[in-house]
Amino acid sequence: MPTRTLRGACFCSITINPADAQPTPALLHYLNDLCKDPSNTVWIISGRDQSFLDTYLGKIPRLGLSAEHGSFMKKAGLNDWVDMLKDADMSWKDTALKIFEKYTNCNPGTVIEQKKSSITWHYRNASDTEEAERQSVLCHKELIEIPGVDILVGKMNLEVRSLLVNKGEVVKRIKQKQESDFIMCVGDDQTDEDMFNALKNDDKAFCISVGPLSKITLAKYSVDQSEDVVNIIAQLVSNNSTL
Template identity: 35%
Template sequence: MPPVVENPLFFLDYDGTLAPIVDDPGAAVPHPEAPALLRTLDARHPLWIVTGRDLQALSSFLDRPYSAIGLHGAQEGTVGRDAHTLMSDAAAEALHRLRESVPAVEGLQVEEKDQSFAVHYREAADEETARRQLRNWLADLPDVLDAIWGKKVVELRPDGLTKGTAVRRIADQHPRRVPVYLGDDVTDEDAFAALQNMDREAVTIKVGEGETQADARLLGPDAVMDYLHRYV
């Protein structure tokens, strides 16, 4: 079990961490224990949701206006309330152009995310072919964007804005707190690295299987709930 610290600053990913991974992103309801547990933790400690989702969309799953980072670091604000984009006009324009040219492949699902979007291919009849066509589509990706390949999904984000840059900025605002980051996907590795490179204590936890540079691991949302209950 990962360590429990006295003065935590929580950074919690949503999909795969607070909610099980499902085929339909619109059906990713939180773990049954998560709502009450998040309310308790948020009342006692600074807590941020760090997600690839747009923060307005996340409000359909969370019942409180939690502080949050959205779009993998390109958005900051409050779930269901105010949120502001950190991306440049050039990145926003490039995203718009790419959105209009997504390959017409049967089974691809485009998840709209305010100024950004993700393309899921888990429903494609031939996932390998779909992935190859998506790679061809992104072969000439503009320098202002990065492509993030996750769990049967590719997402686009502005270059230089990551979950790592976001959590580093927030952690600097709470120098007496110990960052505790839980996440399951490739974009969370940026956050693990950013916190580990700070000259202070931090707890980094990979949720699920796969290679990681996190210091500890939990198997899934059930184990996440068990761990977070130790702070209650």
């Protein structure tokens, strides 16, 4: 019998400092229960780094992890991460960093977050958020001149990432190795649209966007907030226990 496969992104509350965002106890509880069923394959496909995922999700058995939009992957039960970009040309990062440093110096309170496959400028905590918002438009115009990258306009941030990896490619890799009769894919960010796109022609996939119902998305279903997703996972756990 084909396995029931569930995939999704990690859902965290938005905070003043992005590094403070953490999975809720309820989410961790239900993810743990969901992973206990050997019929389920569960993955967290996140933009966060390896250290964050190891710290907050690494102790859940049978949980697959993907960090930095697919730059690193760790299959369930394994201790080592696989670097998906070990042979890639990442010289674009120096150019992106110089651009971000210029705008950071002009906008007190903004910070730069560097990862293996991406660099992000966060201006949520800028001293003058309206001015930082205006500056972000100018910054974006400079970033789009860099070859070999994708520019993402996020929630009070700008992100430059390698075109070689994204969450959609992770989903494709998992699908190639996993036969499924049910797929649930959930995300609340622009980067999650790559997952929805990878699954748009799969009639077994149920893609759910988290956020305002007016948001433009490739997902066929929407919920208002991440707590709704926790409730959905709780129902899946409950249904599994009655089978």
